[in-house]
Amino acid sequence: MLEKIDLNVTIDKAAYRSAKEALSNKLGVLQRKVFELKIPVLIIFEGWDAAGKGTLINELLMPLDPRNVRVHNLKNETYEEFNRPFLWRYWSKSPEKGQITIFNRSYYSDLEYRQSLDGVDLQGLMNHVNEFERTMRNDGMIIFKFFVHISQEEQKKRFEKLQKKDATAWRVTPRDKDENKHYKKLLEKVNQELELSDKNGANWTIIEGHQKDYATIKVLNTLATRLEKEIKDFENAPKIALKPLIHDNDAQYDTEVLDHVSLDQTMTGPEYAKALNDCQKKLYLLENEIYLRRIPLVIAFEGWDAAGKGGAIKRLSSNLDPRGYTVYPTGSPNDIEKKHHYLWRFWRDVPKNGHISIWDRSWYGRVMVEPIEGLCMLEEYSQSFQEINEFEKQLSDWGAIVIKFWLHIDEKEQLKRFTERQNNPEKQWKITEEDWRNREKWGTYKIAVNTMLLKTSTSNAPWIIVEAQNKEYARIKVLKEVIAAIETKLGKSKK
Template sequence: MFEATKVGRSVSKEDYKEQQEELRTQLLAAQRDLRAFNVPVIVLVSGVEAAGKGEVINRLNEWLDARGVQTFAFWDESDEERERPRYWRFWRSMPPRGEISILFGGWYQTPIEHRFKGHCTDAELDGELNRIVDFERMLIQDGALIVKFWFHMSETDQKARLKELSRDDKSRWKMLPEKSKFSEHYAAFEQVAERVILHTDRGVSPWYLIEAGDRRYRDLTVGKTLLHSIRSRLSEATTEEQNNSLVSPDLPSSASAQITLLDQLDLSLAIPRDDYKTELKRLQTEINELAWTAYNKKRSTVLMFEGVDAGGKGGAIRRITSSIDARLYRAIPVAAPTDEEKAHHYLWRFWRHIPRAGYITLYDRSWYGRVLVERVEGFAGDAEWRRAYSEINRFEEQLVDSGVILIKFWLHISQDEQLKRFKDRENVPYKRYKITEDDWRNREKWPHYKEAVNEMVARTSTKHAAWTLVEGNDKPYARIKVMRTICDTLTEALKRDPTPTTGYVPCGDKRIEDVKKPNGNH
């Protein structure tokens, strides 16, 4: 497939100078239009060694307004990155709407390197590439433009370029912290690259193969391709996208046909006060010990709390956090997104708070707002909240695959109990801050929220991230159930020795040191 990048295309110095002026003007105009239309652009730059990837990126930064462009390199991992799921580092590099991020290698760099070095098999590589395809589709459906460049040249041209670079002590290539050895096995690297490109070359995010032998031809081709991609994206008609997710069936109108999972909860369940105090003390001691065990084993934990208004989320969270050393956890209250958060994909603000290995994050409300409040209140379009189920499942799967212990709670109470708690909040001065006009307004949409919760649980209670539904009319009972669930889940998870968040390989999620190279299977 790389034959077309070895034909010897070139541009003269005069033609380059003439075309560069016009191209630069057009790119700046397109960049202003991106801001006006709030379209984020992600430019992925990859290719063979010595193809001039750094030169191209420096050229783009010269041609574009640098105030709207950020460049990210992924040739090494910080301690902070190694202690989190692999995609955490990429979410941090996502551009706000209207701006551009240029990524050296991006999410393709590590899978290519690991397959080339024999750290994973073709099947494991394909599994990671499927994840990449889903990831890119998710970003595009949220409005992003992804432009992927692969720079290639013949083996002869590569050797000549490397020889040229090695003579110049000030060349950017020679100043890199670590130079790869891909060029020493040109054919094997090309074979891996071909597999990656064929697997991930999709209509919504195609690869552009750029012949890199002539620098002037290379730079102009990249600039013109980027310009064309931006213009094409901005000229697309604003139409509602086709939704391929499952559609909820139309139910018969009888009451018995409208029963949901929440209707099956026994909200009369309660625990005697004396038993509550004894069990609470025991469970708090156990949670504290488990938190330190998880810390020592480098296992991070995410506790996620959803539920109806006044359902008892805050009370449950306080009993948990009072059990754990404050240095080990962060509690994240989730409210309406800020302007900065609105400028990114809705999952961006949750990826930011994923804990380091050994630490705990508690989310008071979460990414499920997309399929609950945003769905019911109309803040998200029909296609947006429908595709969120699969996006959330993939997000949670990535967390669990990387070693995170994920526990999800839905705390439920009856409408009568909610009304009682609302009135109590209004009458008690130190509780008044908890009640808002939105809380009263949401009561009027109780049936719509109940339907949304039922579908949410049905579509996102998976083997790797199951929901725990908590009967919450009796606060002590709900708190004990939550804490028992946490203790049981942590105890079971810490018995196993899954892939930790540190040092795992994306191709198959194995530790690098535990993987043997396949016998001749390149």
């Protein structure tokens, strides 16, 4: 791919000045349209060391309003980033709607210098990268990817020039010298990455980097031309009104997963007290072990209103070291979260290696609440199942234990619990008008839940249905399932 690039292209000074002025003015106008239309834009700069990426970024920034631009230099990982999944820092730094974000180096550089990362091979990580970019494109993001290309001889010449001056010699690092020494070997790997990730909507633009003026004009022209087209397409696209996508007795989505769940299990008194004590002690020891082994644990709780999610989480966490876990109650997204992809806020709170994240409701609101309340389009709803499965697989590939609980009760039991809460002054805060309103849509929610369970129960993140008609039984089952999942990961399973 790169071998065929002619690096001797140039532009004369007069043509450069004229083109730069025109393109700079156009980019200023286009940036304002991007902000007005709330379109997120991601610009990735990759390339050889000393190819001039920093200079090109500076040239690009000049015509832009700095209030709506973010630049991230991503050469070295921080401690927090090192202890999170491969894509965590890129998710957390992805642009808001209406914002332009520039990555000076990205996940492609991470892959270039590592044959494997956290036990996942290059192809596996490249799949994660392609999934990330596809997910962002599906959410309306415009992605530009520039690879700034220079020859081995040109790179060596630039390094030598930098080393001649004390003020710039520090910029040539041992890794830079190693890159030039092994240029031809790295070239093969770079070509492979470019070919594997040159996808529709996130294609690579190769920038011939020998002459700065030519490279600058090519970057500015590529951005202006495509932004103009993307904005026009966005403005001309038919406007689809949001409406509920799932209705009661909708056979298109209905399955019978929950119809086969028996709810007659019970556990009370001394049996429950002993099981609770035993499980909490065992879980405390296992928490220490996964911390020492640096194994992260992700637990998502879903279920009917009043099914006992809060009570189960309380028993799960009450004997754990509070420094090692966090419980995240998930409500409607706030204004900042609405400016990002719906998975952004969950990626943001993925635990560090050896830590535990517990979600009281989770990313599954996307395929339960949103389609019923008319908060997403049909295409977005359909895509979400794949996006969620990929998210969970990426966590699993990273080494995390992923556990998902659906706490199940029947309509009669829910009404009983609602009534008890309504009549108890100390528990009235637990019941809201929205709970009663959602209860009227029980049949619709059941269809959504059945579909969710069927489409997102995978080998790396299976759903565990918890029979929650009896609260004590449900709490013990949750504890035992978490213990079993950790022991399996540690190789202690008796199965």
